[in-house]
Amino acid sequence: MVTILREADRTTVAEAAKKHKVSDATIYAWRKHFGQMEAADVKRLKALELENSRLKKLLAERDLDLEILKEINAKKW
Structure with a gap:
């Protein structure tokens, strides 16, 4: 999860979501809860x-x- 968030920081959220087969909203929710971890x-x-x-x-x-x-x-x- 944290790895995906770090990847979304380097690329776009849409690209990271597509690569890992999760929705954009999921990444934003993870970022809200686990962004600084x-x-x-x-x-x-x-x-x-x-x-x-x-x-x-x-x-x-x-x-x-x-x-x-x-x-x-x-x-x-």
Whole structure:
């Protein structure tokens, strides 16, 4: 992605988009979000997003477990 953006900086956006089979709008959106980033920064961002997703899933599972335990505890045997 960053490589394509750097190429679009050297040539035209239309040429880079055609070469990499993406739309001009996609390159402009990437430029808006990732324009100042280097390749290592983008990799780090993706790793953080993946970790964040994993942690959200773990939290949701923990909350579900707590709800189940509360229901079991609330029942009178």
